[in-house]
Amino acid sequence: MSEIIVETNQLSKHFQTLVAVDKVDLSIKKGTIYALLGPNGAGKTTLIRMLLGLLKPTYGKAVVNGVEVSISPKDIRGKIGILPQFSAAYYDLTPMKNIKFILNLNNIKYEDVSQKISHYFRRLEITPNMLNKPFSKLSGGEQRAICFIMAVITNKEFIIADEPTSGLDIARAKYIRTIIKDLVEKEGKTVLLSSHIVSDLEELAEYCGILVKGKLIFQGKKEEIIEKYAPETREFEDAIINAFGPLSDKVSDPFGGI
Amino acid sequence: MNKEKISINQFKTILKKDLSLLFRKRVAIFVFGGPFILMFILLGIPSLFSSQQAVVLLVYSDDIGYTGVNIGESVVGNISAYFEDDETIAIEVADNFTEVQQTSSLGIYIPSNFSELSYTGIPVIYSIDATQSPFTSATFGIINSIATKVVSIYLANRTVPNVYSVALPPAALPEELVLGPKAASIAMPLSYMIFLLIALNSSSYSIIGFAREKRMRTMEILLAYTHTHSLLVISKVITGLIASLGSTLSYVLGILVGTSLSGTSSGDLFDIFGLNLNKLGAGDIIVSFIFVVLALLIATLITMVIDCNLNREAAERVSPLVSIGLAMFFYFIVVMNPLGVSPVLMINPFYWCYRLGLLLIAGKFNTEVIVFSLLIIGLIAILIQFSTRGIQKERSLYLE
Structure with a gap:
């Protein structure tokens, strides 16, 4: 039986009257890619932030890599690689300075990973010219690629990637998917993936969790979702849409139901 | 690698990053060039058009x-x-x-x-x-x-005094008897420096604050990777102090260049603040600068607490007002009685720095010194703690 790297028990987060995450029992096996799916505002980011120890749960328990983050969030700091939803970097610094900053913050010497970085640069078509420009001068796709390198180069056992291929062209997106697969298959790392891009999910997701209105309504293998939510079409995309439910259930009507 | 060593390495990295952000072109021109240009324009340019004679x-x-x-x-x-x-x-x-x-x-x-x-x-x-x-x-x-x-x-x-025999020494202040002539001669320059530096730099703190990290969405990364979150605050405070001191130096140089163009410069950097090296000695001037920096540190930390605990818009509006307000409250009461003990000012941290500085320059080591030292150390620790808690709050992860 595979080792569990993330386990939550009744994990909940309330913001005043809003229940952002509601009694979630999540379980992620080590060495797998787990896709956390859900419509906008379902509570994915809040759940991820609780796993990172950045948000304190209202109640419930979360254990990540053997650390009970709900009790001692300090102990998880620096143990999870993160790729936030939006490109998070210092816009006035060059991409190389941003990468070196993340490496230094994680006590990794540039020389030790320089070959790996060069390899990523080549595959993601990051040219030396781009590396000398301020981060703000790069295109959205180039920025995303740099942020992805910043997340994976830290060599963490557990990586949380929020929309890793958002804004990327087809070639870069494909290569990022390859890197993620390699991290899991060749290096034994675990990836928690949050994405709305079906091609990413179809190719990468081994296990899925579906979060709707803060509740984890389903957790299991990709095939099980298809079996449950799209038995007729057997399409993964249909299964996700059906699992999310009708749009009116997820988004409050600004016109008050007119 | 043990946690302490990791924390030290992380601190170096964060400080280096904060300094890089401070010394980027646009900010450096504003923080370090601005005061110089301002004082040069105010003092130097008019002198090019009008001859300043005695x-x-x-x-x-x-x-x-x-x-x-x-x-x-x-x-x-x-x-x-x-x-x-x-x-x-x-x-x-x-x-x-x-x-x-x-x-x-x-x-x-x-x-x-x-x-x-x-x-x-x-x-x-x-x-x-x-x-x-x-x-x-x-x-x-x-x-x-x-x-x-x-x-x-x-x-x-019944004799007419000779020329040079009439000297007009400044009237001795009664407080001189308590704190001595050194403290008396440094009191006004010290209070002026504290007021001026805080007023000059109140707007530059926001440049280095956490609001920018929130805008760049790097807050999440910093909080997730940094083991000791108070180091994030300390690094920002050090950067803020460097910005403040650099900005002040630029201001002083601006005055020096401006006044030398107008022909009124004494050529003495200390003279701008009314510090007389002959009277005071380098040691006293260094002590007074230490307390000016201490007051600046407290001002930076107060701004940091506001910056970390309020949303960006409110923080940018409130923090300069708090710093300048406290500095004005301090200066305008002190200026009326520079060496006296003011009960009203006992709640003002800049007065603690000022008073402690005066007492040490006067060579007094009494209960007052211990009380003010403890107050200052305690306040700095509390402000760091409040700032650290502020950045750990949920709102720091959101843009507003």
Whole structure:
């Protein structure tokens, strides 16, 4: 039986009257890619932030890599690689300075990973010219690629990637998917993936969790979702849409139901 | 690698990053170039268009000395001696009263019966004040004092004092007896420096604050990877202090260059703040600077607490007001009685720094020193704690 790297028990987060995450029992096996799916505002980011120890749960328990983050969030700091939803970097610094900053913050010497970085640069078509420009001068796709390198180069056992291929062209997106697969298959790392891009999910997701209105309504293998939510079409995309439910259930009507 | 070593390495990395952000082109021009350009424009540029010459004081004594003594002559001599080293005022002795009457500058006329009048103990000087400026009024105050002094010496000794024999030492403040002359001479410059530096730098703190991290969405990364979150605050505070000191140096250099263009510069960096190296000695000046930096540190931390605990818009509006408000509250009360103990100011942390600085310069090591030291250390620890808690709050992860 595979080792569990993330386990939550009744994990909940309330913001005043809003229940952002509601009694979630999540379980992620080590060495797998787990896709956390859900419509906008379902509570994915809040759940991820609780796993990172950045948000304190209202109640419930979360254990990540053997650390009970709900009790001692300090102990998880620096143990999870993160790729936030939006490109998070210092816009006035060059991409190389941003990468070196993340490496230094994680006590990794540039020389030790320089070959790996060069390899990523080549595959993601990051040219030396781009590396000398301020981060703000790069295109959205180039920025995303740099942020992805910043997340994976830290060599963490557990990586949380929020929309890793958002804004990327087809070639870069494909290569990022390859890197993620390699991290899991060749290096034994675990990836928690949050994405709305079906091609990413179809190719990468081994296990899925579906979060709707803060509740984890389903957790299991990709095939099980298809079996449950799209038995007729057997399409993964249909299964996700059906699992999310009708749009009116997820988004409050600004016109008050007119 | 143990946690402490990791924390030190992380701190170095974060500080290096914060400094890189401070020294990026646009910010560096604003923080370090701005005050210089401002002071250069305010002081230097006008001097290129108008020649700044010393104020001329035209003096004429018509005093005959009915009783065989001429006090008027002695007054004129002593006025000339008093202003001998002052480059801002030139004393010229006129040949006749008409010349004094017709001068467009300043004129002092000592009438023919001055000696006679002075026997009543009330010296009378007929003066023509052409400018009515406060500077001129102060000058006339000095001249009146010189005249009074000359007359009183004559009345006491029945001899007219020689030129140079009349000196006007500044009136001794009663508090000098308590804290001594060193503290007395540093009190005003110290309070002025604290006020000026805080007022000058209140707007530059926001440049280095966490609002920018939130905008760049790097807050999440910093919080997730940094083991000790207070290091994030300390790094920002150090960067803020460097920005403040650099900005102040730029301001002082701007004044130096500006005044040297206008020909009024003494060429002394300390002179701008009224610090006299001959009187005080380098050690006292260093101590006073330490306390100015300490006040700046507290001002930066107060801004940081506001920045970390309020949303960006509110923080940017409130933090300069709090710093400048506290600095004004401190300065305008201190300026009324620089060496006195003010119960109202006991709640003002800048006063703690000021008072502790004065006590140490005066060589006093009493209970007051211990209390103020503890207050300052405690406040710094509390402010770091509040800032750290602020960045750990949920709102720091959201843009607003």
